[in-house]
Amino acid sequence: MIQISLQDFCNRMVAKGAISHDDVRELARTVLPDGLMCREEADMLLGLDRAVPEADPDFSDFLVACVVDFAVWGTRPTGRIDADTARWLAASLSCGTGPTRTGARIAVEVVREAQTTDPDFVAFALRLNGRRAGAEEPDVPVALAA
Template identity: 50%
Template sequence: MIGHELREFVDRVMDKHAIDDQDVKLLQREILADSVMTRDVVDVLVALDRAVATKAASFANLLVALVVDFAVWESRPTGLVDRDKAHWLVASLAAGEGPTPTARRIAFEIVREADRCDEALLAFVLRSGIARPSAASAERVLLAS
């Protein structure tokens, strides 16, 4: 379930078909500052990334940071992207016509950041044509899975 403030933010952004730097500051400093991140909130923000064509680069940066932090460190088990979490992430990030560049970046950064990662997310990263990690990084990710 998402809060009233986030719902109003989404409505306003969808009405103007854009997310500017001021919107990102509002989202970061006021709307999400004291809220608990949940899968529902992540899903809404990822969908917003997909739905709005004109976005400030700061939105992508914030979204990547929020989702990686939530998926890897805030949700249990920490440091581990288990099967359930991986399937949720793949479904959320790939919805619609496939992953956006930001969604691909989120997936790659989660795989890079996590101590261990389920093969479903790893396969998604590899299938999505995301910038290939170095051989050493790829080997570490594969061994950790």
């Protein structure tokens, strides 16, 4: 169940078109002082990440920490990303168009934090990490690229 205050917070940020450092502090201290409690809350914040690209870097850090903590330690079996959690997380991070930069960070950090991870999610995270690092660009000799 999504807390009304989280929905209000997200609505205000979308209307404002930006997320400031003070907004992130409000989110952490007032709206979600105990972190994420359900997938719907995580989905709402991931949607906010997509909807408001002009956000203080603290929002990205907060979102990564919250989603990783929830996915790895807040769901059963704790410390493990099973197939069900992996499917939800990959779908939520991708949202049909592919993850945001923050979403890619979340995938990689989930794999790092979890004791065991569904192999398909590990492959998903590795692909995202490769894209972030530019590994999917074609191999072109330096002399030809100039």
